[in-house]
Amino acid sequence: AQKITQTQPGMFVQEKEAVTLDCTYDTSDPSYGLFWYKQPSSGEMIFLIYQGSYDQQNATEGRYSLNFQKARKSANLVISASQLGDSAMYFCAMRVPSGSARQLTFGSGTQLTVLP
Amino acid sequence: DTEVTQTPKHLVMGMTNKKSLKCEQHMGHRAMYWYKQKAKKPPELMFVYSYEKLSINESVPSRFSPECPNSSLLNLHLHALQPEDSALYLCASSQDTGRGYNEQFFGPGTRLTVL
Secondary structure (H helix, E strand, O other), X not given: OXXXXXXXXXXEEEOOOOEEEOOEXXXXXXXXXXXXXXXXXXXXXXXXEEEEOOOOOOOEEOOEEEEEEOOOOEEEEEEOOOOHHHOXXXXXXXXXXXOOOOOEEEOOOEEEEEEO | OOOEEEEOOEEEEOOOOEEEEEEEEOOOOOEEEEEEEOOOOOOEEXXXXXXXXXXXXXXXXXXXXXXXXXXXXXXXXXXXXXXXXXXEEEEEEEOOOOOOOOOOEEOOOEEEEEO
């Protein structure tokens, strides 16, 4: 079975500073994908970034980067130069393609608040 | 067009009502999903359709009835709901449910309140 753990229920960051949201995962499958989604108060889940288990380099998408440490089974999201619009719930998720379910397993989420 | 649309945005219904939630995508995706999400919690998978056939039903009560009329549309029919069914209902789609990357694109959700 797959498991995703997000240990930070809430985080605060000052505008323009960087912030790291933690995510650890557990799976025995060597092939998996890790996703980060942002969910503003409006409700829509917005895809941010993806890291495959065999990817050699850490994924980056604009101000988002994924600090992937395979041996530690961690996939932390780094947001640089925080903006007020970054205030939202952030979910880490994993998909194991070889499993019978092949579906996303979500972490419990981190509520990020960016302070002006 | 990388958009999943959902209607209505908000729905208030009584426990004896029958209503439907609708979801549409035009990305050519062959997998579509329904999730239920309570406040401050992660989404919980309800149903998965793959190539218009129901492939996963996560032990959802029969008062929720999914339907996939074609590859672009997904409905969720609601009947005799309970107040605890009040939640945000999210629809998502992905290319398929195979072994690839398969990013899921989510719609804006329908906020359902059952009185």
